[in-house]
Amino acid sequence: MSGKKLLIGALIVSLAGLVSCTKSTDSEIDMASLSEAAMQGKEVFERHECIKCHAMGEARSDTSAPDLSDPFLANDSMFVEVHLKFAENTKMPPIELTDEEVRLLSHYVAQLHRAKHPSVSPEEADAFCPVCFAPVSTEQAEKDRLYVTFLDEKYYFECEECEKAFRKAPEAFRELMKMRQKALAAAESP
Known part of the structure; x- marks a missing residue:
């Protein structure tokens, strides 16, 4: 797809x-x-x-x-x-x-x-929400049980709304996250 x-x-x-x-x-x-x-x-x-x-x-x-x-x-x-x-x-x-x-x-x-949904600062983050792209602390997300494992990969969220949205369309949000990461990498390269 x-x-x-x-x-x-x-x-x-x-x-x-x-x-x-x-x-x-x-x-x-x-x-x-x-x-x-x-x-x-x-x-x-x-x-x-x-x-x-x-x-x-x-x-x-x-x-x-x-x-x-x-x-x-x-x-x-x-x-x-x-x-x-x-x-x-x-x-x-x-x-x-x-x-x-x-x-x-x-x-x-x-x-x-x-x-x-105030989250951690980008400097403190070690992940980004695949739905809203907010910076996320995986440690905090684990404590709050705001994560999903999909296709052997863990996705972390800053709120329950994003987790629920991801569960409804994990493949779509997984692709969105990949596209976002590629765009960010392209923007950072000279």
């Missing part, structure tokens, strides 16, 4: 509704972990009142809009950016955003999941 098909499969699984999280508020989000672009995106999010439709870690019966803290959205801000640019082709109501606002908002949404 090609990497693109696996990525599409992971997208479908995610959009089908991976898991419901616990209610999230700004006080539960580690604002210090957000990048400058994400903080500016948060301002766009608040200015356009996106919370009126979107859940952020809470199950809501009054809307069908996706939970923006879903682990899948933590993979890449590009998915969010493309969705916002083509919102008229979705159930989402029209929203007037500049290209810069779209870029900033996509960074905010992509970083929400990791900010809700």
Whole structure:
């Protein structure tokens, strides 16, 4: 199966509704972990009142809009950016955003999941979550039983949501992790 098909499969699984999280508020989000672009995106999010439709870690019966803290959205801000640019082709109501606002908002949404689940610093990490790519301490993940062995390889997670997502589509997330590692290696080589 090609990497693109696996990525599409992971997208479908995610959009089908991976898991419901616990209610999230700004006080539960580690604002210090957000990048400058994400903080500016948060301002766009608040200015356009996106919370009126979107859940952020809470199950809501009054809307069908996706939970923006879903682990899948933590993979890449590009998915969010493309969705916002083509919102008229979705159930989402029209929203007037500049290209810069779209870029900033996509960074905010992509970083929400990791900010809700503060993990170890990249310097302390000895692994990365295959779902949201957050830095992980394997020792802590072992203590918390947040790991899965798949095809003789152990995968470690920073939260239960990511572990559950991985269990639903291990091959897809395994491929995503490999693609991410290749991209990072290519970016680091001269």
